[in-house]
Amino acid sequence: MTPSQITMPDAPVLVAGHKRAILISLDGEVQExxxxxxxxxxxxxxxxxxxxxxxxxRLGVTSAKAPETLIDVLQLFAFVRPAAFCLPTPGGVSLALxxxxxxxxxxxxxxxxxxARALLAELTQPQYPDREATARLAMTxxxxxxxxxxxxxAALGVPQKSTGAxxxxxxxxxxxxxxxxxxxxxVAEHPVNPDETRLRLQALLDPTAELRPQQSNYAAGxxxxxxxxxxxxxxxxxxxxxxxGIGKTLGYIAPASLWTExxxxxxxxxxxxxxxxxxxxxxxxxxxxxxTEKARKxxxxxxxxxxxxxxxxxxxxxxxxxxxxxxxxxxxxxxxGYSRDGDMVGGDYPAWLENLGEGTRLGGLTxxxxxxxxxxxxxxxxxxxxxxxxxxxxxDIVVANHxxxxxxxxxxxxxxxxxxxxxxxPTHYVFDEGHHVFDAADSAFSxxxxxxxxxxxxxxxxxxxxxxxRRGRGLEKRVGDLVAGDGEAEYALNQATLAAAKLPGEGWLxxxxxxxxxxxxxxxxxxxxxxxxxxxxxxxxSFYGLEAANTEPPEDLIDAAALLGDTLLxxxxxxxxxxxxxxxxxxxxxxxxxxxxxxxxDAVARSLRKRIEFGLTPWRDMLSDLGATTPDAxxxxxxxxxxxxxxxxxxFHRHWIDPTQPFTTAVLDxxxxxxxxxxxxxxxxxxxDDDWASAEVRTGALxxxxxxxxxxxPSPFDxxxxxxxxxxxxxxxxSSDQLAAAYRELFKAAGGGALGLFTSIARLRAVxxxxxxxxxxxxxxxxxxxxxxxxxxxxxxxxxxxxxxCLLGTDAVRDGVDVPGRSLRLIVYDRVPWPRPDLLxxxxxxxxxxxxxxDMITRLRLKQAFGRLLRRATDRGMFVMLDSRMPSRLxxxxxxxxxxxxxxxxxxxxxxxxxxxxxx
Numbered sequence: 001m002t003p004s005q006i007t008m009p010d011a012p013v014l015v016a017g018h019k020r021a022i023l024i025s026l027d028g029e030v031q032e033x034x035x036x037x038x039x040x041x042x043x044x045x046x047x048x049x050x051x052x053x054x055x056x057x058r059l060g061v062t063s064a065k066a067p068e069t070l071i072d073v074l075q076l077f078a079f080v081r082p083a084a085f086c087l088p089t090p091g092g093v094s095l096a097l098x099x100x101x102x103x104x105x106x107x108x109x110x111x112x113x114x115x116a117r118a119l120l121a122e123l124t125q126p127q128y129p130d131r132e133a134t135a136r137l138a139m140t141x142x143x144x145x146x147x148x149x150x151x152x153x154a155a156l157g158v159p160q161k162s163t164g165a166x167x168x169x170x171x172x173x174x175x176x177x178x179x180x181x182x183x184x185x186x187v188a189e190h191p192v193n194p195d196e197t198r199l200r201l202q203a204l205l206d207p208t209a210e211l212r213p214q215q216s217n218y219a220a221g222x223x224x225x226x227x228x229x230x231x232x233x234x235x236x237x238x239x240x241x242x243x244x245g246i247g248k249t250l251g252y253i254a255p256a257s258l259w260t261e262x263x264x265x266x267x268x269x270x271x272x273x274x275x276x277x278x279x280x281x282x283x284x285x286x287x288x289x290x291x292t293e294k295a296r297k298x299x300x301x302x303x304x305x306x307x308x309x310x311x312x313x314x315x316x317x318x319x320x321x322x323x324x325x326x327x328x329x330x331x332x333x334x335x336x337g338y339s340r341d342g343d344m345v346g347g348d349y350p351a352w353l354e355n356l357g358e359g360t361r362l363g364g365l366t367x368x369x370x371x372x373x374x375x376x377x378x379x380x381x382x383x384x385x386x387x388x389x390x391x392x393x394x395x396d397i398v399v400a401n402h403x404x405x406x407x408x409x410x411x412x413x414x415x416x417x418x419x420x421x422x423x424x425x426p427t428h429y430v431f432d433e434g435h436h437v438f439d440a441a442d443s444a445f446s447x448x449x450x451x452x453x454x455x456x457x458x459x460x461x462x463x464x465x466x467x468x469x470r471r472g473r474g475l476e477k478r479v480g481d482l483v484a485g486d487g488e489a490e491y492a493l494n495q496a497t498l499a500a501a502k503l504p505g506e507g508w509l510x511x512x513x514x515x516x517x518x519x520x521x522x523x524x525x526x527x528x529x530x531x532x533x534x535x536x537x538x539x540x541x542s543f544y545g546l547e548a549a550n551t552e553p554p555e556d557l558i559d560a561a562a563l564l565g566d567t568l569l570x571x572x573x574x575x576x577x578x579x580x581x582x583x584x585x586x587x588x589x590x591x592x593x594x595x596x597x598x599x600x601x602d603a604v605a606r607s608l609r610k611r612i613e614f615g616l617t618p619w620r621d622m623l624s625d626l627g628a629t630t631p632d633a634x635x636x637x638x639x640x641x642x643x644x645x646x647x648x649x650x651x652f653h654r655h656w657i658d659p660t661q662p663f664t665t666a667v668l669d670x671x672x673x674x675x676x677x678x679x680x681x682x683x684x685x686x687x688x689d690d691d692w693a694s695a696e697v698r699t700g701a702l703x704x705x706x707x708x709x710x711x712x713x714p715s716p717f718d719x720x721x722x723x724x725x726x727x728x729x730x731x732x733x734x735s736s737d738q739l740a741a742a743y744r745e746l747f748k749a750a751g752g753g754a755l756g757l758f759t760s761i762a763r764l765r766a767v768x769x770x771x772x773x774x775x776x777x778x779x780x781x782x783x784x785x786x787x788x789x790x791x792x793x794x795x796x797x798x799x800x801x802x803x804x805x806c807l808l809g810t811d812a813v814r815d816g817v818d819v820p821g822r823s824l825r826l827i828v829y830d831r832v833p834w835p836r837p838d839l840l841x842x843x844x845x846x847x848x849x850x851x852x853x854x855d856m857i858t859r860l861r862l863k864q865a866f867g868r869l870l871r872r873a874t875d876r877g878m879f880v881m882l883d884s885r886m887p888s889r890l891x892x893x894x895x896x897x898x899x900x901x902x903x904x905x906x907x908x909x910x911x912x913x914x915x916x917x918x919x920x
Contacts, residue, residue, distance in 0.1 A: 139168075372609060878915055
């Protein structure tokens with residue numbers, strides 16, 4: 001071991017704005033450059049940066065990935081502090097180390113230098129954990145050309161030398177194993193009363209804090225949702241609208257925690273967005289201040305496709321010599337060794353990591369393809385997914401999402417029909433972001449017979465095929481050993497493999513939509529669909545997707561549908577026979593099967609039934625109805641999906657007109673109680689007497705036998721004093737120049753802290769292109785969804801942290817985003833967010849009330865957007881609509897007592913400047 005020392009790579013530091021850049025040498029010499037000159041330097045020599053992809057985009061470099069000359073300090077952070085949070089900006093990574101830097105480009109460049117030195121200094125500390133494994137991986141990365149490698153090894157005091165075959169990438173060897181535990185006893189059903197709920201809430205709050213009456217009333221009011229039901233199919237449902245500022249998260253944690261303690265069961269909190277999952281997780285620290293206790297009693301639960309699959313990762317490491325992704329895989333190995341739960345989508349995985357290195361996309365390392373081989377996997381006992389499932393079974397509170405809750409409820413109903421006993425689903429739920437239940441159910445209970453879906457099914461059954469065969473495991477590899485010696489099961493497996501060959505194969509899209517000739521029943525059906533959609537949409541140059549109704553389909557399409565239906569039947573039968581054979585094996589060989597093998601057989605059988613129930617069966621139903629009458633509960637249509645003007649998929653779709661109907665049947669009717677809550681459950685229509693009617697329609701409560709309890713707690717904020725709503729009357733929305741000028745001047749008037757919302761990605765990009773440089777000159781950082789090389793959650797985190805930043809986004813940043821304080825003091829909307837007039841919306845509009853349905857959806861969207869403005873009692877904010885056509889009947893989207901002012905742009909700018917200056 002040699003003495004540790006701090007040595008920096010021999011390279012200057014560069015920070016780029018939208019028009020200029022700052023270059024600082026290691027000895028502190030500062031040089032200011034224009035973007036063009038900086039771009040030439042980046043292309044020609046090694047430069048230390050923070051987030052290379054963002055840097056090169058700002059400099060106008062159009063390469064698909066950051067140049068190899070960039071030395072990214074974020075990679076060093078990810079290595080030294082794996083699974084730790086930081087914002088991927090110079091200020092964010094500095095702040096994570098306790099270093100506060102100024103906002104100027106010069107300050108940021110100096111901050112990058114200080115950050116790099118501080119990170120290397122951490123490695124010199126003798127108490128730095130697991131130094132031997134860290135050094136081994138650093139050697140591997142250094143040999144792969146990692147520019148930080150020499151500096152890291154010097155800081156660790158380790159001479160560079162050759163590593164073994166895997167060189168520390170084999171993180172699966174260092175992960176702990178989970179253990180099976182006995183089943184939990186049956187859950188009791190003792191109710192929670194309002195008075196004790198108030199006391200629990202007070203205990204969760206700071207002892208010196210004054211109890212807010214609205215929050216206390218909310219917690220007490222929803223207590224009835226935590227009671228046992230008295231009749232079958234008559235759950236205790238509470239619809240609770242809690243205005244912004246109530247503190248509803250702690251409000252429902254209070255009664256939920258009482259229920260779990262009293263009944264020894266789990267409460268599931270369900271959300272629509274990852275942002276809210278993270279917020280709930282933070283609030284649960286008040287209930288469980290001890291991290292060890294919290295890890296045991298509170299679990300974030302997601303679908304399998306969110307977690308790192310260790311077998312996929314091992315295979316990626318094995319292919320590494322050919323792919324040359326050593327650095328990216330090594331950083332991922334560092335993260336996996338320290339991750340809380342292996343969650344790569346919204347967990348402690350740094351989403352920006354994928355945009356830093358060799359350009360590798362890591363999504364394929366999760367179990368997105370349903371190929372899990374369960375106990376046959378060498379990593380089964382260390383699997384992140386299996387660990388999360390088992391932790392959720394023992395937890396008191398599980399934080400999940402609407403989609404997972406709905407799919408698991410459907411699976412449970414199927415198990416009950418088949419006589420399978422399962423008691424691992426909750427009896428009580430809290431659906432936060434309840435205004436999204438309709439949308440979540442729409443996705444969960446719909447069916448899509450498309451080229452991508454059917455090609456994926458073929459690959460799931462047959463495995464990778466063709467010259468470009470990629471990683472994958474076909475059905476024979478997953479179940480062959482389980483059915484060996486069982487003639488009927490082996491025959492079923494063989495027949496399913498043969499039948500799957502009739503589904504779309506490699507290159508299907510070019511044959512179906514291009515000049516090729518489609519092969520097989522599925523491709524011929526998709527070809528007929530493509531022709532029909534094109535014929536009914538004469539604008540072949542459309543940038544966006546195309547649709548066509550299924551009315552009066554031509555004979556060739558009906559004939560193709562019949563042939564495809566027969567093909568799907570020939571596939572469904574052997575898959576069903578195989579699932580049945582596996583199920584019988586559980587009974588016939590019960591005495592010989594160990595617990596792990598039983599679990600694997602059960603999981604594979606469930607996977608087979610899921611493919612039949614959620615894929616093949618609804619597809620066959622859709623095809624059989626084609627040319628006849630679509631059932632009244634559904635709407636069917638054809639589509640050609642497009643991206644950037646190119647066809648990407650072709651499909652036949654079926655959606656419930658009212659998706660809350662199956663949601664109510666599968667979820668609400670089966671539970672004992674549920675609280676469905678949001679700040680925007682109700683639509684205050686000027687034409688309706690009962691403003692709860694829309695809430696019941698959108699949540700499924702309309703279908704309940706027992707009427708729900710209704711609870712409305714108004715916001716404590718004084719909106720008339722703290723906010724303004726302006727409608728600008730003289731900006732022509734069709735002009736990108738006028739729209740951009742309005743955004744630019746309004747953002748300047750507010751001094752930043754501005755959120756620009758758009759109903760079109762194309763308009764967002766056009767505005768960003770025009771205003772980025774002017775705002776940069778004003779010292780106002782601009783970030784944009786669909787432009788910056790960062791996920792939406794990271795963009796919002798940066799926006800929240802930087803008081804004077806500006807952010808452009810679409811509906812993903814309109815809903816469920818919590819940005820308190822002066823970081824958000826202005827919202828500008830480009831147009832009234834009317835629903836997209838597609839075929840699905842047309843059917844629902846007819847069913848739910850014509851224009852009133854459009855107005856309801858639009859008011860709820862405006863209500864959600866406006867609700868972002870005030871998150872604390874001291875917040876102030878402006879809401880500006882740039883669409884002069886906004887009708888007065890939408891005004892009830894905003895709180896009572898607010899007057900909507902219609903003004904010209906100049907007046908809106910002046911008022912924004914005046915209003916924003918107060919409290920600055």
